[in-house]
Amino acid sequence: MTTVKLYHENAYIRDFAANITKVTPLPNNRWGITLDRTAFYPTSGGQSFDYGFLNDLPVIDVQEDGEEVVHIVEAQPNTSQVQGHIRWDRRFDHMQQHSGQHILSGAFFSEMKANTVSFHLGTESSQIDLDIETITPENLQAVEAAANQIVFSAQAIHTHWLNQDTIHHFPLRKPPAKDFSAIRLVEIADFDYSACCGTHVANTGEIGLIKIRSWERKSNGIRVDFVCGWRGLRDYQQKNTILQQVSGLLSLPISAICQGVEKQLLKTETLAKELVAVKQELHRNLATTLYQQGILIAQHKLIVHTLNNATPNEVNTLAKELITNSHVIALICGITADQSKVHLVFSSSPDVCLSMNQELTKILPLLEGKGGGNVQTAQGGGSKIDQLPTALALATDNITKQLSIL
Numbered sequence: 001m002t003t004v005k006l007y008h009e010n011a012y013i014r015d016f017a018a019n020i021t022k023v024t025p026l027p028n029n030r031w032g033i034t035l036d037r038t039a040f041y042p043t044s045g046g047q048s049f050d051y052g053f054l055n056d057l058p059v060i061d062v063q064e065d066g067e068e069v070v071h072i073v074e075a076q077p078n079t080s081q082v083q084g085h086i087r088w089d090r091r092f093d094h095m096q097q098h099s100g101q102h103i104l105s106g107a108f109f110s111e112m113k114a115n116t117v118s119f120h121l122g123t124e125s126s127q128i129d130l131d132i133e134t135i136t137p138e139n140l141q142a143v144e145a146a147a148n149q150i151v152f153s154a155q156a157i158h159t160h161w162l163n164q165d166t167i168h169h170f171p172l173r174k175p176p177a178k179d180f181s182a183i184r185l186v187e188i189a190d191f192d193y194s195a196c197c198g199t200h201v202a203n204t205g206e207i208g209l210i211k212i213r214s215w216e217r218k219s220n221g222i223r224v225d226f227v228c229g230w231r232g233l234r235d236y237q238q239k240n241t242i243l244q245q246v247s248g249l250l251s252l253p254i255s256a257i258c259q260g261v262e263k264q265l266l267k268t269e270t271l272a273k274e275l276v277a278v279k280q281e282l283h284r285n286l287a288t289t290l291y292q293q294g295i296l297i298a299q300h301k302l303i304v305h306t307l308n309n310a311t312p313n314e315v316n317t318l319a320k321e322l323i324t325n326s327h328v329i330a331l332i333c334g335i336t337a338d339q340s341k342v343h344l345v346f347s348s349s350p351d352v353c354l355s356m357n358q359e360l361t362k363i364l365p366l367l368e369g370k371g372g373g374n375v376q377t378a379q380g381g382g383s384k385i386d387q388l389p390t391a392l393a394l395a396t397d398n399i400t401k402q403l404s405i406l
C-alpha cells in the first residue's frame with residue numbers, strides 16, 4: 001500500500017496522525033513500521049532521513065521500500081494509530097542545505113557553465129562535484145555572490161509534478177531520463193529548475209548564508225565544500241573565535257595576522273638554524289671534553305656518555321665527532337625528551353679492531369631494543385631506560401676485557 005508522502009505536499013508539517021498498515025520484525029529487536037501517511041522523509045535523493053517520534057517511540061531510521069515509507073523503531077507500538085512528530089531542527093537544516101545546493105549548482109551553471117555531476121549532503125558540510133578542470137578565487141567569489149543574491153532576493157521555491165507533456169515548459173538544469181512517467185520539479189523562477197524529491201524551504205531567504213569553504217581537484221573535475229544557513233553562522237562563529245584567539249596571541253589586529261604569522265615563521269626558521277649551529281659547536285666542545293675524560297685501556301680510549309632530551313641525529317653527530325680521533329670507542333646514548341626511549345650509537349675509529357655491531361647487539365635485549373650495523377658503527381633503540389646503566393656497564397666490561405687481550 002502506498003504511503004502518502006506528506007513531506008511532498010508540505011515540507012513544514014512536523015506533527016501528523018496516521019494509521020499503521022504494517023509492522024515488520026527486524027533483526028536486533030527492531031521493528032519496521034509502515035504508515036498510510038507520513039511526514040518523515042526517508043533517506044533518498046542525497047538527503048538524509050528525519051529523526052522524531054511515533055507516539056513515544058524514537059524513530060532511528062526511515063527507509064523507502066517501493067512506494068512505502070518504513071519507520072524503524074526499537075519497540076512495537078501498542079496502538080494501530082500513531083501520532084508522528086519529526087525533529088524540526090534536523091529537518092530544517094536538511095532543507096537549508098538541500099535548497100542551498102540547488103542554488104549553488106544553479107549559480108555554478110549560470111556563472112561558469114559548470115555542471116553538477118553529483119552532490120553529497122553531509123552532517124558537517126556538503127559537497128558538489130563539478131565537471132570543470134580549474135577554478136579561480138574570482139570564480140568562487142562570483143558564484144557565491146550569485147547564489148547569495150538569490151537568497152537575499154527572497155524568492156519563492158515552488159514544487160510541482162511534471163509529466164511527459166508538461167516537462168517541455170521548463171528549462172531543467174539537467175535533462176531527465178527519457179522514460180519517466182512523473183517528475184517532481186523544484187522551481188526557483190528564472191534561475192533554477194531541477195528534478196528532485198527532497199524537502200525544500202518555501203522561500204530562498206530561509207536558507208540564510210551560502211558559503212563555499214574550500215575546493216579540491218578530483219579525478220574528473222572540481223569538488224567544492226559548502227555550508228548553508230545555521231551551519232554557515234556556526235562556521236563563521238567558530239572561525240571568528242579562532243581568528244580572535246590568534247590575533248590575541250600575536251598581539252596584532254585580525255587584518256595583520258597573515259603578515260604576523262609569516263614573520264613568526266621566518267623567525268622560527270632563523271632560530272632553528274642558529275640552534276643547529278650552536279648545538280654543533282656544543283657537541284664539538286663536548287667531544288673534546290669527553291675525549292679528554294675517556295678511559296684509557298691498552299692505548300684505546302673508551303668514551304661512554306648519555307645525552308638527555310636528545311634526538312638520534314644529535315647522538316650520531318656526537319659519536320661521529322669523537323671517532324675523528326684515533327683509537328676511540330664511543331658508546332653514546334640519547335634519551336628522548338619524553339623519557340620513553342633511548343637511542344644508542346656504538347662507534348669506533350677505523351683503527352680499532354672490535355665489532356661495534358657485536359657489542360651493541362649483546363646488550364640490546366636488556367633494553368628490550370632492536371638495532372644493528374657494521375664493525376665500525378652500530379645503532380639501535382630500546383624502551384627499558386631503567387636498564388641503561390646496567391647495559392652500559394656490561395658493554396664497558398665486555399669491551400675492556402677484549403681490549404686487554406689485544
Ligand SMILES: [Zn+2]
Nearest residue numbers: 098196197198
Ligand atoms: Zn535536490
